[in-house]
Amino acid sequence: MLTIDRACRNCFYRVFRGRGEIGIVDEKDCKICFGLSGEIPRFVELAEEELKGYEFDTFSVGTKIDYEILEREDELRKTLNHNFKDIKTWLNRRIGEELERRIGKRYVHTGYDVNVIIDTRFDHVTLQVKPVYIYGRYLKLIRGIPQTKWPCRICGGIGCRRCGYTGKQYPESVEEIIAKRALELFEGDGEAFHGCGREDIDARMLGNGRPFVLEINNPRRRKVDLRRLEEEINRYADGKVRVLNLRYSDKEEVRRLKEEEFVKVYRARISSDREIDEGRLRESLSHLEGKIIKQKTPLRVSHRRANKVREKKIYGCKLIWVKGKEALIEIRAESGTYIKELVSGDEGRTKPSISEIMGSNCWVKELDVIAVEGD
Structure with a gap:
């Protein structure tokens, strides 16, 4: 049976509800959190530094905590025979609220633009940035280019003499033409192109265009003037491709485009x-x-x-x-x-x-x- 005779003030109220013969000690001497409670300012600093350069309105916080601390809390919960807020949930909220105060962005639990993951074991922060989704329609005005990137049939995308070490079967695609300026303006690390079906390489896509959603991964910018983006894509496309009616979208629309069957x-x-x-x-x-x-x-x-x-x-x-x-x-x-x-x-x-x-x-x-x- 686990017994605790010393705890920091935070853990005393979190675990023991402020009752019992427990010695209140400094965070670093706490037998429950082993100093984590006192490191909140440090974690907030690390998160704030990592978030610099990203445009966002809302964020969430997650933490990775040493397994021994979590295991010790489980054992303590059985000993006390009552439930209490676990250190992970408590720490997420305290870091989130303090970070909200520091950076002026809204701390939320769902529907966030950025999820801040703090590994408390190594003082390391990673960001899970929600993609930006852009809906539109495209026209393919020339023949001979595929809708999406095709890896070279010989090297499988590694790069060889046959493909000029590009790793691609075709020099360009509708996807690449549309994505280039979008990646630059949103400062994204990569993209995914979701089309409503696809035309053959030797076929044109005319008329009202084909619906698509462009997914920008790890964007540092989230608010780009889509009218400007449309103009820049069409200028770069140089008569090969044209995009129409760009607007912001979401993951649900990607699912809808894939599931619905359009005549x-x-x-x-x-x-x-x-x-x-x-x-x-x-x-x-x-x-x-x-x-x-x-x-x-x-x-x-x-x-x-x-x-x-x-x-x-x-x-x-x-x-x-x-x-x-x-x-x-x-x-x-x-x-x-x-x-x-x-x-x-x-x-x-x-x-x-x-x-x-x-x-x-x-x-x-x-x-x-x-x-x-x-x-």
Whole structure:
């Protein structure tokens, strides 16, 4: 059974509720906290120094405490047969309240901008900074760039002669173009790009743009003029990418973008191995309207996607023009529909397809996404 005959004033009131024959001693001689109570000013100083250079409105405090102190408190709790506020919770609150007074920022327990973690064993402070989330829509105005960074297929991102030691399969991406100025203005350490689906590398994203959320990690700035950011991104993008309607967002919106399925509208320039009969093509497109098609994972992505059958609805099809062996069509389809395979049939892996209905080999020559509906 653990017995305590000496405690600092803080622990006397915290543990014994100010009652009992306990000798009040200096914090460094306390048999409960072993001096931690007296180190609060030091911990506050360390936290204040670490927070310099960060822009925030609210913060929380967490501590790491020597296991022996926590174990001793558990044993004391059993001996006294009554509960009391543990040293960790008490210390967090006292440090938080004093830090609030010193820096003029609000101390909270949830929904904070920064969580200050103080390792009391080594006088070390780390910061867990809440990311900044920015919602917007982007247009990809040229072909040949991916939505996100692709690691080099040869070196896996390490860097090799093939990729010019960049570690990347493609020199740039929509993600990198959008993120560069955002990282600079928010002074972040890294980012994550969350898109509402993605277009093929050789497809453009036009119309009203594709919704996305850019997540800025460990930002030292939280309040950036998003109108200015939008202008700077578009200037840097130099006609390759354009962003619209930037606003602040949150993690919940990332989840929503990933979970919701938005109807997409595509414009495809198709080719055939023979002259296209306009009437026959119109009939084929009409036949597809309202249909549920079945698509096995396309051959072109089978190396990185699970091999399964996906059922997708085709909401509408429209013929724009026919010129010899080429035509321009518009397709409104469920999210995740493989449009190239809807046209070609992908060696029978998509049924029905335009090639199958037409009775000729057709393929997509150019593809654009012209609308992402909803949101």
